[in-house]
Amino acid sequence: MDRERLQCVLDAIDSANRLDANQEVVAGESVPREYAYSLHMTRWLHELEPSPSARMQIACRAQHLERWKMPRSDYPEGRKSYYEWRQACGRMHGRRAAEIMAGCGYPKSECERVEIILTKRELRKDADTQLLEDVAVWYFWKNTSRSSMPITWNMIVISG
Secondary structure, three states: OOHHHHHHHHHHHHHHOOOOEEEEEEEOEEEHHHHHHHHHHHHHHHHHOOOOOOOHHHHHHHHOOOOOHHHHHHOOHHHHHHHHHHHHHHHHHHHHHHHHHHHHHOHHHHHHHHHHHHOOOOOOHHHHHHHHHHHHHHHHHHHHHHOOOOOOHHHHOOOO
């Protein structure tokens, strides 16, 4: 039952993120950007935490869930507005992940827990929230420092 619920959530997140019109090239193939990002995040989660909890698999997969629906361009330029946008995105990702989890049979307490992780309200205080941030930083570091290195499908995990 637990594995089925987790797969239900991951499949729903993947389906939602495949709707992103923005594209990224992976192994010579154009794929929806947020879908590719969620798979990269999943891969790096498993690199940093070999046996991650279901909640962390969901949080990493949902980090940018439907992010294109809240474009940065909807906010003014500047550092303050950038942070406001990031916080609004975190709330949106958390809310959507919790909705999907509830629809797949997760208890309210677990849905709320993932929502808190995605909003990063407990960053530096909560191990799960810190792990999500570590995965995101690791992904960013690897992709920006080696941007000339082509990305291949075998570099990312396809499913939880």
